Amino acid sequence: MRRAAAAGLLWLAPWMALAAPTPQVRAEIAGLMDALASSPCQFQRNGTWYQAARAREHLQRKYDHLLKKNLIDTTAQFIERAASRSSVSGRAYRVRCPGQPDMDAAPWFEQRLRSIRDGGTQP
16 A cells, blocks of 8 residues: 555656746746836846847746746746746846946846845835
8 A cells, every 4th residue: 555655656746846836926927027127227148238128028938938848836946947047058147237237137136036025125
């Protein structure tokens, strides 16, 4: 009996890892992309700077692709797998905002996520 139960759990284990993002996670990711799109910042990928609205479109395509492959179920995974670096070149994305030094995109998105979770005030 124990073996059958253990075998059943092993069979389910891969499917359990394919959980979809919760509504809260989806809202946080949408909030991150909206924060970028509505910012005066520019977004660099593979050496070229883009306006924030165009960067949001790119990240939305990456996010949609990762969702189809069941590769995102947390906001941290979105930042790590979609918003931090190019999946083609491996180069880190950068964010450049007026009056602030350029920075890697991952910490920029992590700051915005903290803001979202703290009630929406921008850092």
